[in-house]
Amino acid sequence: MEDRTYTADAEPGQTATVAGWAHEIRDLGGIAFLIVRDTTGKIQVKFEKDEMDDDLVETGMGVNRESVVKVTGDVEEEERAPTGVEIVPESVEVVADADPELPLDPSGKVDADLSTRLDNRTLDLRKEETKAIFEIRAEVLRSVREAFRDLGSTEINTPKIVATGTEGGTELFPITYFGQEAFMNQSPQLFKQLMVGSGLERVFEIGPIFRAEEHNTPRHLNEATSIDFESAFFDHEDAMDACETVVKAAYEGVAENCRDELEALGYEDFEAPEGDFPRLTYEEAIERINATGELDEQLVWGDDLPTEGEKALGDDVGSHYFITDWPSEIKPFYIKDHDDDEQLSTGFDLMHPNMELVSGGQREHRYDHLVEGFEQQGLDPDAFEYYTKMFKYGMPPHAGWGLGGERLVMTMLGLENIREAVLFPRDRQRLSP
Ligand code: AMO
DSSP, X not given: OTTBOOGGGOOTTOEEEEEEEEEEEEEOSSEEEXXXXXXXXXXXEEEEGGGSOHHHHHHHHHOOTTOEEEEEEEEEEOTTSTTSEEEEEEEEEEEEOOOSSOSSOTTSSSOOOHHHHHHTHHHHXXXXXXXXXXXXXXXXXXXXXXXXXXXXXXXXXXXXXXXXXXXXXXXXXXXXXXXXXXXXXXXXXXXXXXXXXXXXXXXXXXXXXXXXXXXXXXXXXXXXXXXXXXXXXOOHHHHHHXXXXXXXXXXXXXXXXXXXXXXXXXXXXXXXXXSOOOEEEXXXXXXXXXXXXXXXXXXXXXXXXXXXXXXXXXXXXXXXXXXXXXXXXXXXXXXXXXXXXXXXXXXXXXXXXXXXXXXXXXXXXXXXXXXXXXXXXXXXXXXXXXXXXXXXXXXXXXXXXXXXHHHHHHHHHTOSOGGGGOSSOOBTTBOOO
């Protein structure tokens, strides 16, 4: 729009046109205020009824809240105005009227439950705090991309419609692809691995993953954003180093570039995690969980860590930490075992004290071992020939990981529900909007 001034840029002495939403209308008798809100903030528009044209006052006062308005007038200094300036209007135009019955109140005075908020995201993101979450999410993705580029990796995009799954057969969403059965992809795992054997060597991808998980929890989505990394000539230790760098970069980017958003969310002392993330072996992890006495039954080697166990350990460690050296039997076929102990895998998880953020590991790059791994996991290697075949033509040792984008934002901001970090979440109940 021509000649539009953002509310944050309106300077005293200027004649400006601001455009935005009617945030509030306050009629105090002889004087009245219309607060106009745009993406940069709010500005007060003052109506002195005796001194102004009746039509102008009527238009200004008759605006329904949340209508889109355009106001032109002189910007003046006014100490008592919330931002220290106000507009004395020459013209007020209602550009798009809003129904007086709003499904939720963007001024935040009336609370709305999460479901109502998700049904009305447009209005929900007019609230400063909700908008702040998505500005921060965008900054997380920006800084993560930059960190990946600094690590010398190339961004790739791999197919989301696939013929076979990788992370487990029950969690796939089937679709029909020109009369043939296909699936929504659960992870770019196999494709990113194929690219480390290409001339690219080190790659990353930020994209959707689809999981037909039945459970409906505050930290699971059926469509999530996976931040994936994979590098040739990396072992699991190198992959953990890269993971630590990228997670810290996300925090540092937010601390540096999202001060207003953090303030809107009430964070006074947001800090990026310092020091190295501790690396505990799986064995140490189960011992420490058992020692907390929080579980009814003691964990034994080979058990997956239950949510309460992760929580007890997280409280005990108190920072981000890795769990390494998992039993091979509970890690997927593509994870390589330690050379000197095939019961022990190079798989690792990065944990936030409250939940798992990342899974990764060094990969099995030897063709024979890989095909064997498929068979052991009950998968038909022939269905994955497009993948296994490339391991016959010079596949370097490699390692990588996948980080849940929403979980990163959720844990960073202490959100109670992962859905708060997704514009339009997909879960058991929610397929629209
Ligand atoms: P995994 O299945 O552990 O590993 O997924 C990696 C990370 O993605 C996030 N995540 C989810 N977030 C929200 N809702 C879900 N349903 C969901 N599923 C996963 C989690 C999790 O830690 N191919 C491997 C990664 C690798 O080895 O490179 C994989 O997909 O934060």
